[in-house]
Amino acid sequence: MARTRNSKSSSFISLNPSFFIHLFSLPPFNSLHNYSPRKNSRITQTSPFLSFCFISLLITLTFFAILFITFTTFFQNSLSCTTTSSSSSSLFLASVFAAASSRSGSVLDEKITLSTGAMVPLPAHGVVGNFSEEEEEFWKQPxxxxxxxxxxxxxxxxxxxxxxxxxxxxxxxxxASGGLNQQRNQIVDAVVIARILEATLVVPVLQVNHIWGDDSEFSEIFDVEHFKKTLIADVRIVASLPSTHFVSKQTINRDLPFHVSPLWLRARFLKQLNQEGLLILKGLDSKLSKNLPPDLQKLKCKVAFHALRFATPIRELGYQIARRMWIEGPYVAIHLRLEKDVWIRTGCLTGLGRQYDSIISRERDFHPEYLTGKLNMTHAQRRLAGMCPLNASEMARFLKGLGAPISARIYVAGGEPFGGTQAMQPLKEEFPNLLTKHTLARNGELTPYLEKSSTLAAIDYIVSLSSDVFINSHGGNMGRALEGHRAYVGHRKYIKPNKRMMLPFFEDSSVSEQEFKRIMKKLHRKSQGQPEPRAKKIDRDVIAYPVPECMCKL
Known part of the structure; x- marks a missing residue:
């Protein structure tokens, strides 16, 4: 930078007075000082005029030359500054920002570029330190x-x-209903549907979460202005419905079938929307087709990975807690699905004993509609079919099988586990450095949000996004969102347990620990965060699998 600035003066032409003396001694300039009028010479009569023209032309060209050189020097300085600044950042993140600038060509896009809004993780640590070969393999990024x-x-x-x-x-x-990540999915779909119907989107309404008791509004969780500005070239978004469109009674459309296409949406709602000017949709969860045209798939990625940025207080606290994990070296984030409602919905045994299992059974009998999947399966069948979350004991053995060092620092995301500390004890015994947002927070940082489950989930999301390794114990919206987000920002290591294939080996006592490790690594060698095309299986969500619609080889 300093060298570039100092060289600025040398970029201009050095004008020596002798240059002008010599120049004016040449025709036609010498006619200015040699001029003597002669009545019978037409040429000499016009010489002063020609000389004036040449001088004017010279001055004009010199002026534009100086402007051109000045501009060139300034541009070079700016480019040098940009290059110097970029070199201090991660090469991949620089590519993220450059490639994700959504070269849409619209004047509206100039107000904000995607590079200013992408939620990105803290840098991956890489394999540095006194690790064994097995531990290096565990921390190595794909x-x-x-x-x-x-x-x-x-x-x-x-x-x-x-x-x-x-x-x-x-x-x-x-x-939008449900928990944080369920709501995020519906907000993404809301933007796409507004685009399909060519309608203005009112900032989505977040329904009160009856399970967690969270009544947070959109603006309390997400950065509203950033949301609107990022999508300004795609869909018009307003904070509230204008008074001209208020009506005494309005139909709320709830019964959308699954996998609705753009064609279906237009056929079903365009006439109503054109006549009434207002459409209210509820119950969008997973209803929009996963197989959309390429532009709409890109729009989903733009909303999920760029527009839906958490509100500033949440974002700052989330990254602050993430840095406390990150500063000590590489860490693992695991999303343990051990909450009470998960056990009720999955129809699985908790592994905590008869007392806890009977509580879940009574709740399930009282609310049979909560149970997901086939009703005629036993607990054991559900578990071996991969329908149950890994409990703390199973997760501990799984981590050891993958080669995680005993000293590994593990961040546990998720709500309060059913069974409290007892539920986490088997994992803590094997991996003592077990941490949560509650143990990392200081001076009452979490106190304002203890009754705000969506905010707590957002903090988990940020810390998990920045982890070197992420493991999801049982699918879910957060797991799928992080799978795609981690792929989008550099294919950070993401391990999805292959429960159907691995759980039989958990039961087989004849398998040695060494053989168990070999099997676990072999089963999950390809499930390490490498790019996996969405089209490999039908009906995959682009938010979880952004290749190839939202990512390409540049």
């Missing part, structure tokens, strides 16, 4: 195979954006 974020919208999409982003007659209201 190869991203050259995939980078790539949100290039088509020309047709960009042309349509001019009209859609200015829509002021038709409005869509969406009521």
């Amino acid at each position: 190869d991203n195979q050259g995939y980078m974020p790539c949100l290039d919208f088509s020309l047709k999409y960009r042309k349509a954006s001019v009209k859609i982003s200015k829509e002021k007659r038709k409005f869509l209201i969406v009521v």
